[in-house]
Amino acid sequence: MxxxxxxxxxxxxLASHPDALVLAxxxxxxxxxxxxxxxxxxxxxxGRVPELRGxxxxxxxxxxxxxxxxxxxxxxxxxxxxxxxxxxxxxxxSPQIRNTGTLGGNVATGSPAGDTIPVLAALDAVxxxxxxxxxxxxxxDEFVTGVKRTALEGGELIEAIRVPVLDGPQEFxxxxxRNAMVISVVSLALVVDRSGRTVRVGLGSVAASPLRATEAxxxxxGHLDWDxxxxxxxxxxxxxxxxxxxxxxxxDDHRGxxxxxxxxxxxxxxxxxxxxxxxx
Amino acid sequence: xxxxxxxxTVNGREHEISEGxxxxxxxxxxxxxxxxxxxxxACEEGECGSCSVRLDGEIVxxxxxxxxxxxxxxxxxxxxxxxxxxxxxxxxxxxDAGAVQCGFCTPGLVMAIDVLLDSDTDPDxxxxxxxxxxxxxxxxxYGRVIEAVNLAAAFRRGETDL
Ligand SMILES: Cc1cc2nc3c(=O)[nH]c(=O)nc-3n(C[C@H](O)[C@H](O)[C@H](O)COP(=O)(O)OP(=O)(O)OC[C@H]3O[C@@H](n4cnc5c(N)ncnc54)[C@H](O)[C@@H]3O)c2cc1C
Ligand code: FES
Ligand code: FES
Numbered sequence: 044m045x046x047x048x049x050x051x052x053x054x055x056x057l058a059s060h061p062d063a064l065v066l067a068x069x070x071x072x073x074x075x076x077x078x079x080x081x082x083x084x085x086x087x088x089x090g091r092v093p094e095l096r097g098x099x100x101x102x103x104x105x106x107x108x109x110x111x112x113x114x115x116x117x118x119x120x121x122x123x124x125x126x127x128x129x130x131x132x133x134x135x136x137s138p139q140i141r142n143t144g145t146l147g148g149n150v151a152t153g154s155p156a157g158d159t160i161p162v163l164a165a166l167d168a169v170x171x172x173x174x175x176x177x178x179x180x181x182x183x184d185e186f187v188t189g190v191k192r193t194a195l196e197g198g199e200l201i202e203a204i205r206v207p208v209l210d211g212p213q214e215f216x217x218x219x220x221r222n223a224m225v226i227s228v229v230s231l232a233l234v235v236d237r238s239g240r241t242v243r244v245g246l247g248s249v250a251a252s253p254l255r256a257t258e259a260x261x262x263x264x265g266h267l268d269w270d271x272x273x274x275x276x277x278x279x280x281x282x283x284x285x286x287x288x289x290x291x292x293x294x295d296d297h298r299g300x301x302x303x304x305x306x307x308x309x310x311x312x313x314x315x316x317x318x319x320x321x322x323x
Numbered sequence: 324x325x326x327x328x329x330x331x332t333v334n335g336r337e338h339e340i341s342e343g344x345x346x347x348x349x350x351x352x353x354x355x356x357x358x359x360x361x362x363x364x365a366c367e368e369g370e371c372g373s374c375s376v377r378l379d380g381e382i383v384x385x386x387x388x389x390x391x392x393x394x395x396x397x398x399x400x401x402x403x404x405x406x407x408x409x410x411x412x413x414x415x416x417x418x419d420a421g422a423v424q425c426g427f428c429t430p431g432l433v434m435a436i437d438v439l440l441d442s443d444t445d446p447d448x449x450x451x452x453x454x455x456x457x458x459x460x461x462x463x464x465y466g467r468v469i470e471a472v473n474l475a476a477a478f479r480r481g482e483t484d485l
Contacts (some may be wrong), residue, residue, distance in 0.1 A: 044326060044391045046343070066389055070369055073387040076346040077367040083346035088392040114381075138435070140369055142381045143388075223456035224370065262445020 045087045050062040050094045050173065053087055053200060053244045058175035060085040061197040067110050068143035070136070071152045083209060095147070095202065101122070103208055106171075109147025109201040114138075116146065125206060126316040127165065127213035127232045131158040134217050137224050147201040150186070154250045156298075160187070161232040162215055164253040165245030166206040175316035187252045211235030217247075218307045228299040229307045231287075233315040240269050242319075244312070249291035249304055259286035259312070274321035280313055329394050333357060334403025340390065349388040351468045353400060361401035361430045365459075372458035375431035376400050382438045384457075401430035404437060413437050415485040416475035417468075424462035433460045436472050444479040446472070 045063075047053035057063055063085040066072055075081040089095055095110035098121060101266035105124050107116075116122070122129035128146075134287035135141055135158055149157045150170065160183070168183045175198065186194050195201070200206075213234040218224030230247035240261045246255040263283045266275060275283070328341040338357055348367070353359045353376070354397065363373035367386045374385045377399040385400075405411040410418065413436050415441065423429050432455060438444060439454035451472050452465075460468060477483045 044329070046392060046394060069392075070384075073348060073389060076389070077348060077386060083344075086345065086389060086392070087390070090392070096333075136369070137372065137383050138438075138454060139372060139375060139384045139457040144381050146378045152378060196394055223453075302454045 044085070044095060046094050047087055047089050048058050050092055050202065053089050053095075054175040054198075056087045057198045057200065060087070063087045065089060065151070065200060067151075068112060069144040070140050070144040071148060081101055087309060089200065090143075091146070092165040100208070101205075104205050105208055107146060107204045107206065109203060110145045111147075111151075112145050113141035117141070118152070122206050124212075127162045127215045127234055128159060128206070129312055131162050131214075131216035131217075131230075131232070134158055134215070140224075145294050146204060149203055150183070150204065151193060151195060153187045153191045154191075155190055155250075155251060156227045156230075156232060158215075158217060158227060158247065160253050161230050161245035161247040162234075163204065163206065163245070164255055165210075165232040165234045165243040167243075168253075169205045171203040171205065172199050174199040178202070184253050184255075190251050207237045209234055211237040212319040214318050216311040216315050218311065226298065227306050229293075229311060230313055231308060231311040233312070233319055235319050236268070240267075242267065242316075244287060244315075246287070246291060246308060248298075249293040249308055254290065256287045256290040256317060259290060259298075262286055263316070274323045275316070280316060283316060284309040284312040326391060326435075326454040329391050330403065331390065331393055331398060332396070333359065333398045334400060335360040343390065345391070347390045348386050349376070349390045349393055349398070350385040352390040353385060353398075359400055359402050363427055363430060365427065370459070371428070371431070372435065372455075373428050373431040375434040375458065377434060377438065380438075382435050382457075399434075401433055404433070411437070411469070412478050412485055413440065413475045416478065419485060420467050420471035421473055422463060422471040428458055428460040428462075432460065432468060439472070440476055440479055444476050448477060 045056035066088045094106040100109045113135045116132035149159045163183050170181045215232045216225045218229040227248045232245040234243050246254045266279045288309045293301040295301050325342040365371045365373045369384045369387045376385045413433050
């Protein structure tokens with residue numbers, strides 16, 4: 044057991060125990076340990092590493108420490124810079140889970156239902172990975188390679204996640220069986236970048252790995268009244284939601300059928316767009 | 324294979340844990356090694372909140388805390404919120420409001436409500452529901468639980484006796 048108190052500490056411990064489990068908030072890991080699904084030998088706890096618990100603005104980006112908790116993401120001075128991430132954090136689990144579960148843990152778990160995943164996809168987030176032998180950077184879609192599969196190597200940590208600060212409204216929506224304590228059946232993040240005149244849409248729980256609705260993005264970007272601010276017509280909204288649905292490849296599972304997911308993601312797309320840019 | 328002995332600070336007292344195994348949760352250590360069965364074990368997967376404790380003041384599920392990772396942190400369980408043989412204001416409010424049926428969820432709810440009232444002695448209904456959204460109760464339907472919160476809140480504002 045290593046309770047790391049610095050980044051260097053954590054990397055050294057991982058270098059000498061490459062098979063060690065990295066423990067952040069434990070909200071995914073301990074469920075598996077309690078079930079007996081995950082043998083525990085050496086553990087490197089990173090939740091108390093100050094470098095991983097902080098965030099800072101760097102020009103037109105925010106650099107988020109991987110061990111920021113959902114409760115941290117809800118702090119007003121950060122939430123104002125990253126509203127969709129804050130909305131996603133707000134929807135996670137319960138106060139107990141939000142106090143311990145971390146951003147880095149959500150990404151490292153690599154679940155299609157992870158609520159920060161569609162937001163980070165929409166923001167083109169860049170992950171900073173670190174091990175004792177150096178650092179490397181990776182886009183989110185390169186990192187999450189399949190359902191709960193990632194490109195993380197033994198002895199390596201997610202150190203930070205970089206996201207841009209955008210000028211424009213952002214929305215995160217999620218469908219589940221109730222409001223609290225619910226894993227997404229489908230989720231969607233929509234962010235507007237007024238200066239770049241683009242709309243970016245990330246989708247959750249409708250494909251094996253992080254997904255962007257690129258055709259829908261290009262279509263709506265070309266049909267918004269960027270100068271006048273008039274809301275899009277009903278026909279434009281319909282075409283946009285159709286293209287979002289077309290981007291997905293959902294499956295049937297215990298949380299919902301593929302058919303329901305296709306329907307629900309269309310509803311979320313229309314709703315998020317209306318909230319962000321208004322409805323005619 | 325057991326791990327090196329470590330010390331946990333629970334309710335202000337230091338306890339040495341020896342011969343623990345590497346994956347033990349804080350909930351397990353509290354109940355089975357330290358004789359503190361107040362925190363309940365119902366799901367061991369973070370869903371029910373009956374194991375809720377305060378870790379450095381924040382409410383967490385002790386079933387999801389690896390015990391050996393909590394060294395040096397302040398752990399408060401339901402046993403630690405009032406002197407032995409007495410009830411805290413929230414506990415008394417539960418009795419007065421009739422918010423306890425089987426009682427299995429009660430320690431976790433008491434801890435969650437204690438945390439809420441520490442930061443807000445006049446929470447609105449939505450805030451109360453949000454604060455206890457991680458605590459499942461199979462018996463009461465939450466009506467009396469919410470009454471208990473309102474009673475304890477009024478007490479903390481100095482408006483009523485318990
Ligand atoms: C009751 C309950 C409700 C939940 N609700 C939601 C929900 O609504 N939405 C949602 O998205 N998730 C939910 N989850 C899942 C979980 O809370 C999140 O995925 C959380 O973000 C995991 O983070 P953690 O810090 O707890 O990770 P841990 O459990 O500590 O770790 C998870 C995995 O990530 C690895 N890891 C963690 N941090 C790093 C790092 N910095 N670098 C490299 N590897 C790392 C660990 O080794 C492990 O494999 C829920 C879980 C529970 C128990
Ligand atoms: S036993 Fe910990 S949340 Fe249910
Ligand atoms: S009183 Fe029985 S579960 Fe709440």
